[in-house]
Amino acid sequence: MEYIHNTEQFQFHNTVVALGKFDGMHKGHQLIFDELIQYKQLGYQAAVFSFDRPPLNMLKHKHMRVIYTTNEKIKLLARRGIDIYIEHPFTDEFSHLSPEDFVIKVLLEKTGMKVLVVGDDCGFGYKRKGNVELLERMSKEYDFKLIVIPKLELEGEIVSSTRIRHLLSEGKVEEANRLMEDPFMICGSVVHGNHMGAEVLQMPTANQIPLEDKLLPPNGVYVSRIHYKDETYYGISNVGVKPTIEGKKHMGVETYILDFHKNIYHKEIEVELLCFKRPEMKFDSLESLSQQMHEDAEFARRYAKEHYGYEA
Numbered sequence: 001m002e003y004i005h006n007t008e009q010f011q012f013h014n015t016v017v018a019l020g021k022f023d024g025m026h027k028g029h030q031l032i033f034d035e036l037i038q039y040k041q042l043g044y045q046a047a048v049f050s051f052d053r054p055p056l057n058m059l060k061h062k063h064m065r066v067i068y069t070t071n072e073k074i075k076l077l078a079r080r081g082i083d084i085y086i087e088h089p090f091t092d093e094f095s096h097l098s099p100e101d102f103v104i105k106v107l108l109e110k111t112g113m114k115v116l117v118v119g120d121d122c123g124f125g126y127k128r129k130g131n132v133e134l135l136e137r138m139s140k141e142y143d144f145k146l147i148v149i150p151k152l153e154l155e156g157e158i159v160s161s162t163r164i165r166h167l168l169s170e171g172k173v174e175e176a177n178r179l180m181e182d183p184f185m186i187c188g189s190v191v192h193g194n195h196m197g198a199e200v201l202q203m204p205t206a207n208q209i210p211l212e213d214k215l216l217p218p219n220g221v222y223v224s225r226i227h228y229k230d231e232t233y234y235g236i237s238n239v240g241v242k243p244t245i246e247g248k249k250h251m252g253v254e255t256y257i258l259d260f261h262k263n264i265y266h267k268e269i270e271v272e273l274l275c276f277k278r279p280e281m282k283f284d285s286l287e288s289l290s291q292q293m294h295e296d297a298e299f300a301r302r303y304a305k306e307h308y309g310y311e312a
């Protein structure tokens, strides 16, 4: 997949384009990707057009965490068969483009758009004034095909990234996962921790340090599924700051992978959180922490067996 960023200079031809942030890659987004892939099979290049920061941040100076960081998004888009991911700089000039100019000067002229796929409430251009009616008019005038997808509803509500962010922040991981194509995941290299896991607690853990803008569920212990190279494993992960352990505190995700004995320092793993087990706690001794961690691991083993047919 080609990733275009930090530049306004690009030129593509014959593309089918989707517009939006696509944070979380939820089941509504998937309806859009399905259309893109159908057109890809007809010979078009599948392109996702996004901005380098959510417009909300820039306009209101509001800090917002994301379900998926750019690296994670790139991986997931490529996996879905997208050919081009454009993260257009959200400059002042760009944000003042009229909806018509955005379609003509950017989508048609630079992205080479022949087909556009949008949700029925899409907004774009200056103050998000562009809408489906305008696109319908322009598609006739400028000869491109417009596909409008009605917003997907699940469990009585429209599926959106905002809804998923709320659920994750409240620790409702299973509910959030039901709205996404794949369970919520943290992708990153395995870094060195305090080396206490294997030696002191008899449970080696793979430590990841998520980027600061990555949204995480509340500190706690979660049953997880791990993808490493082409293999899938199950495990138990702690999201948090390890209050029992002295020293510098930073947010981390650390995972004990069931029945796994490889050295994976500096290797990239994907940890999917499947189910909340308990909140992170401060223990009086390392023995009680270790005992609880072993109990957590057995819980994960039972969960993986029951829900996914896992056998060691």
Ligand SMILES: Cc1cc2nc3c(=O)[nH]c(=O)nc-3n(C[C@H](O)[C@H](O)[C@H](O)COP(=O)(O)O)c2cc1C
Pocket: 192, 193, 194, 195, 196, 197, 198, 201, 203, 205, 207, 221, 236, 237, 238, 241, 242, 243, 244, 245, 254, 255, 256, 279, 280, 281, 282, 283, 289, 293, 296, 297
């Ligand atoms: C399943 C699991 C549960 C954990 N629960 C807690 C906890 O409740 N409180 C805590 O302080 N640390 C918890 N931890 C983190 C441990 O303190 C950590 O794994 C240990 O200190 C080893 O860290 P290291 O890899 O940096 O050496 C948990 C870790 C795992 C894998």
Ligand SMILES: Nc1ncnc2c1ncn2[C@@H]1O[C@H](COP(=O)(O)OP(=O)(O)OP(=O)(O)O)[C@@H](O)[C@H]1O
Pocket: 019, 020, 021, 022, 023, 027, 028, 029, 031, 032, 117, 118, 119, 120, 121, 122, 149, 150, 151, 152, 153, 158, 159, 160, 161, 162, 163
């Ligand atoms: N539930 C849905 N069903 C169908 N299409 C959707 C759905 N949600 C979003 N889309 C479409 O997917 C594209 C990308 O959406 P985008 O990620 O910008 O919005 P979102 O998921 O609604 O997120 P947010 O909550 O941040 O507004 C847009 O065309 C949007 O209309």
